[in-house]
Structure formats: structure tokens, C-alpha cells
Amino acid sequence: KAGVTQTPRYLIKTRGQQVTLSCSPISGHRSVSWYQQTPGQGLQFLFEYFSETQRNKGNFPGRFSGRQFSNSRSEMNVSTLELGDSALYLCASSLDPSGYEQYFGPGTRLTVT
Amino acid sequence: EDKVVQSPLSLVVHEGDTVTLNCSYEVTNFRSLLWYKQEKKAPTFLFMLTSSGIEKKSGRLSSILDKKELFSILNITATQTGDSAVYLCAVVTPGGGSNYKLTFGKGTLLTVNP
Numbered sequence: 001k002a003g004v005t006q007t008p009r010y011l012i013k014t015r016g017q018q019v020t021l022s023c024s025p026i027s028g029h030r031s032v033s034w035y036q037q038t039p040g041q042g043l044q045f046l047f048e049y050f051s052e053t054q055r056n057k058g059n060f061p062g063r064f065s066g067r068q069f070s071n072s073r074s075e076m077n078v079s080t081l082e083l084g085d086s087a088l089y090l091c092a093s094s095l096d097p098s099g100y101e102q103y104f105g106p107g108t109r110l111t112v113t
Numbered sequence: 114e115d116k117v118v119q120s121p122l123s124l125v126v127h128e129g130d131t132v133t134l135n136c137s138y139e140v141t142n143f144r145s146l147l148w149y150k151q152e153k154k155a156p157t158f159l160f161m162l163t164s165s166g167i168e169k170k171s172g173r174l175s176s177i178l179d180k181k182e183l184f185s186i187l188n189i190t191a192t193q194t195g196d197s198a199v200y201l202c203a204v205v206t207p208g209g210g211s212n213y214k215l216t217f218g219k220g221t222l223l224t225v226n227p
Contacts, residue, residue, distance in 0.1 A: 004155070033215075042219035043156075043201060056214050090155065102215075104155035 002027065004093050004105035012111045018079040021108045025072050025093030031055075032074040033102060034066060037088040046089075049074050050096065078110075086112045115140040117204050119218035127226050130192050134221045136202030137184040144213065146185050148176055149201040151220070156201055159187070192225045199223070 005024045013019050025032050033056075034046040045058040049068035066076040072093075078085055088109050092102035116139045126132055136146065145163040149156035160169040162178035162185055169176050173192075178185045189196055199220040205213050 035217075043203075043217035045215055045217075048214075058214070088154070101158050101161060103158070104149075106154040 004091060004103055006089075006091050006105040006108050008108060009106065010109045010111075012113060013081050014113050015081055015083060017081050018077065019081060019110060021076045021078075021089055021091075021110075023074045023076070023091030023093075023105055025074070025091075026103055029093035029095055029103070030072050031094045031096055032068060032072065033092045033094075034074070034076050035090040035092065036060070037090055037107070038086075043090070046076070081112045083112050086110060115204065115206055115216040117202055117216050117218040119200075119202050119221050121221060122219065123222040123224070125224045125226065126192055128193060130225075131188065131190045132192060132223060134187040134189075134200050134202075134223070135184060136186070136218055138202075138204045138216075139183065140204050140206050140216065142207050143180065143183075144205040144207065146178055147203045147205065147215070148185070148187050149203065151199040151201055152197075159200075189223075192223075194225050194227055197223060197225045 007022045031050045033048040035043050037043045047054055047066050048056040052068045063079045068074045088107045090107045091105045094102045118137050120135045145161050147161050148159040150159055160176045165178055165180040173190045176187045199222050201220045202218045203215045
């Protein structure tokens with residue numbers, strides 16, 4: 001069974017631009033969560049989607065948004081990029097919202113210059 | 114605000130040593146505690162702990178939870194260079210309704226030297 005895939009793997013953007021990251025969960029998994037990982041803050045929860053609905057949201061500004069499609073694939077969008085948005089963005093999937101056993105993708109390394 | 118603190122932040126040992134990683138937490142409505150291993154990119158799931166005092170074991174790795182003292186430990190015996198990684202602890206709490214949220218610690222960087 002294929003694991004969680006994320007595209008692109010690396011991305012360089014400039015301040016003020018926007019970016020869209022994509023995540024395809026493991027086949028059959030319906031819950032997708034997004035995390036931001038930085039050396040200073042560690043792994044921080046962004047949001048979680050299940051059945052195309054955002055079920056949970058972390059403490060991030062409104063510039064961070066996401067959506068989930070009917071095939072469970074999810075996208076995350078960051079608008080008006082700031083230097084501090086440079087991070088590894090990880091997506092994780094689980095069977096359902098109560099599935100604590102999350103499987104992580106390889107991440108997208110975003111660098112904002 | 115929910116808080117998860119891991120210690121030490123980093124650790125260097127020699128192959129064959131035994132290590133103990135710590136995770137303490139202050140959260141509202143604890144549900145469970147998770148341990149992950151992160152090598153290059155994606156964290157991989159190790160254990161989920163829900164009940165106090167019950168040890169979870171997988172090969173040379175084991176973990177136990179103390180819900181009274183609000184901490185968990187992850188033990189690795191007979192360490193190998195392949196155990197070098199960041200070990201993450203996360204606590205699961207209700208996120209509203211039937212939802213949940215994970216709060217992660219900053220991780221412990223373990224380096225095992227040959």
C-alpha cells in the first residue's frame with residue numbers, strides 16, 4: 001500500500017507570494033492533518049480535515065488555510081508569505097478522526113526569501 | 114494552553130548503551146500519549162499509551178505512562194546507530210465535539226555513535 005505523498009518536496013518562494021501544498025493520504029484513510037515543523041517551535045498542529053470538512057484548527061493566522069477533496073486528497077494554502085513561514089510542512093493521514101495512529105508524509109520544505 | 118516538554122533536548126551515546134527519554138505534559142482532558150521516531154523527514158509511529166503503568170514494548174524499545182505524575186518515558190536498550198533520530202512525544206486531547214488534537218513536544222535528538 002502506498003504511503004502518504006506530498007508535493008512538491010521543496011519550494012522556494014519570496015515574501016508576499018502565496019503557495020499551495022498538496023497531500024495524498026494512504027488509500028482508505030479519510031482524515032488528513034497538517035503540521036508545521038521548525039527548529040524553534042518543533043511540530044505544531046495546523047488543521048485536520050475529515051470528509052471534506054475542517055474538524056480542528058491549530059493556533060495559526062488566517063493566512064493558513066486548507067481544504068479536502070472528495071477523494072480525501074488535501075491541499076494547504078499559505079497566502080502573503082512571511083520569512084517565518086519557512087518550515088517543513090508535514091501531512092499525516094489516519095483512517096478516521098479518532099485514529100491517533102497517524103502516518104506522515106515526507107513533507108514539503110518551504111523556504112521563503 | 115496545553116504543554117508537552119521533552120528532555121533531554123539532545124543526547125549522545127555509544128552503541129550498546131541504554132537510554133531513557135522523558136516526556137512530561139500539562140494538558141486539559143488527556144486522552145493518550147504518542148511516541149514517534151523522526152529520522153530524515155516523516156515521523157513514524159512507535160507507541161500509543163492510554164493507561165497508566167502498562168508498558169508497551171517493541172523489540173528494544175519500550176514505553177510507559179504515569180498519568181498521576183503526568184509523564185512518559187521511552188527506553189531504548191542496546192542502542193544501535195540506526196536508532197539515531199529525533200524522538201517526538203505528542204499528547205492527544207479533545208479538539209471539540211468528536212475531534213482531537215495533538216500537541217507535540219520539541220523532541221529529543223538522539224545520536225548513537227559506533
